[in-house]
Amino acid sequence: MHILILGAGPCGLAAAIALSEISTVANPIQITVIELRPSISTLGGAVNLTPLALRYLDSLGAGHLVRSRGCKVDRIDVVSLRTGGSLGSLWDGLDLLRVQRKDLVQSLSETVRDKHARNVEVLYGKKTMAITENIDAQCIGKVQLEFSDGSKMDGDVLLGCDGLHSVARRLFVDPSRKEVFTGRAVVMGYAESAESNIILAAGDPALTGTTMIQGTKGQLLLSYFEPAKSQVYLANVMVVSEPSGDREIQDGWKAIGDDKEGVRSDILGRWQDGGLHGIREIVEKCDEWTFYPVYALPPSGKWTRGKVLLMGDAAHAMPPQGESTGIAIEDGILIARIFQRRDARSIQQLFSDYEATRRDIIHTHYKSADWRWKKATSGTTPMWNILLEWFTIIFLAFAKWKGFDAFKEDVSALKLPE
Numbered sequence: 001m002h003i004l005i006l007g008a009g010p011c012g013l014a015a016a017i018a019l020s021e022i023s024t025v026a027n028p029i030q031i032t033v034i035e036l037r038p039s040i041s042t043l044g045g046a047v048n049l050t051p052l053a054l055r056y057l058d059s060l061g062a063g064h065l066v067r068s069r070g071c072k073v074d075r076i077d078v079v080s081l082r083t084g085g086s087l088g089s090l091w092d093g094l095d096l097l098r099v100q101r102k103d104l105v106q107s108l109s110e111t112v113r114d115k116h117a118r119n120v121e122v123l124y125g126k127k128t129m130a131i132t133e134n135i136d137a138q139c140i141g142k143v144q145l146e147f148s149d150g151s152k153m154d155g156d157v158l159l160g161c162d163g164l165h166s167v168a169r170r171l172f173v174d175p176s177r178k179e180v181f182t183g184r185a186v187v188m189g190y191a192e193s194a195e196s197n198i199i200l201a202a203g204d205p206a207l208t209g210t211t212m213i214q215g216t217k218g219q220l221l222l223s224y225f226e227p228a229k230s231q232v233y234l235a236n237v238m239v240v241s242e243p244s245g246d247r248e249i250q251d252g253w254k255a256i257g258d259d260k261e262g263v264r265s266d267i268l269g270r271w272q273d274g275g276l277h278g279i280r281e282i283v284e285k286c287d288e289w290t291f292y293p294v295y296a297l298p299p300s301g302k303w304t305r306g307k308v309l310l311m312g313d314a315a316h317a318m319p320p321q322g323e324s325t326g327i328a329i330e331d332g333i334l335i336a337r338i339f340q341r342r343d344a345r346s347i348q349q350l351f352s353d354y355e356a357t358r359r360d361i362i363h364t365h366y367k368s369a370d371w372r373w374k375k376a377t378s379g380t381t382p383m384w385n386i387l388l389e390w391f392t393i394i395f396l397a398f399a400k401w402k403g404f405d406a407f408k409e410d411v412s413a414l415k416l417p418e
Contacts, residue, residue: 003032004153004157005156006145006160006161006166006168006314007163008040008124010325010329011328011329012035013033015331016116017108017120018333018335020119027343029119030121031154032118032123035125037124038125040102041105043101043120046100046233047099049066049325049341050326055410056329057107057329059333060111066097066107069104069107070226071226074094075089075096075210076081076209076210080390086200087392088397098210099108100225100226106327117127123300125322127147128145130171131145131146132144135306135307142155158286158308158309159311160308160311163314166313170285177298177302180297181268181293182294182373184237185291187236187237187291187292188235189288191285194231198277200212209223214388214389216385219236220271236271238291238298242293264286295317297313303351304351308399309354312327313328315349321373337416338350341416356417
């Protein structure tokens with residue numbers, strides 16, 4: 001079986017490794033990963049990896065590489081800008097990691113190179129122009145990709161792991177399902193952390209791993225993301241107009257010149273007043289800001305057509321919610337588990353099994369992400385902000401009492417359809 005995968009991000013590479021691991025002499029699998037960009041992408045900031053995501057990476061043989069490049073975090077602290085005090089913390093004592101997305105992708109790429117070169121080939125700089133099928137009523141046949149250089153490639157299956165602006169979705173599976181701009185952009189930057197920290201009103205450091213500052217203008221995330229803790233990652237959500245231009249502009253653009261100073265002034269205006277100390281010093285150390293407009297896909301929609309299946313953001317892009325990268329990796333783990341039954345089930349049955357197992361889980365994640373995104377990124381009045389602080393205290397206390405059994409739900413152990 002020859003499986004084509006569009007997209008060499010976390011979802012595509014995780015799927016490639018997991019599928020390679022179930023290849024057998026009797027029923028071998030060859031995987032070709034096709035990536036639009038000429039090399040590993042630097043898009044994205046410092047992502048959060050939950051205990052479940054890290055277990056998946058360990059199972060893929062990439063966990064040690066990712067951990068060596070990231071910063072271990074044992075909780076996410078939540079503090080009030082107004083009072084300069086702690087509101088509580090989330091995920092206390094858990095095995096969390098904050099790491100740059102490019103370092104995660106690099107770790108997965110090295111795992112492919114070092115452990116799966118016999119079964120997996122990764123092709124960079126290949127732009128897909130057309131997707132066609134030559135199959136019969138029983139879905140027997142081939143799917144074909146045509147590239148901008150005039151070359152073509154056939155496969156038995158195509159997995160579209162090519163992100164929000166998916167070519168697989170746009171050209172073949174569901175062209176009418178368009179990404180929707182949320183009206184907001186994540187503005188992110190990096191600052192040298194030496195001799196700088198956010199200080200609580202009581203005098204204690206507010207930033208020890210990852211900290212979320214809550215105020216009337218939304219939330220500001222600060223986090224270490226590499227072992228030395230020599231830099232701080234900052235991310236703030238701003239209301240912006242939808243960017244014009246092509247996909248590359250929609251993927252992100254850097255603020256330069258007067259715009260850069262304007263961003264710095266805007267962030268300082270949002271976050272310097274209050275009971276916390278040190279925000280100005282860290283923000284002023286950030287010399288480069290990048291805007292990432294936030295798009296999402298309407299819920300539901302088609303995931304499959306013929307021998308093509310959408311996965312990751314190509315199928316279910318949702319607003320950022322702290323687990324997005326892990327969800328994409330999980331898709332890759334699940335598709336390999338589904339394909340372990342390829343001897344006894346058709347491609348259509350395998351795709352149906354995937355959707356039957358995955359859709360309800362994704363729907364739950366989507367509802368939660370959409371609610372949290374709208375609430376957390378909207379400005380509030382001072383009085384409402386005080387009420388929100390009390391709600392946050394109660395929520396974090398309840399979450400600590402309840403625990404996080406959700407991180408124990410491993411898709412590799414889920415019961416599959418009969």
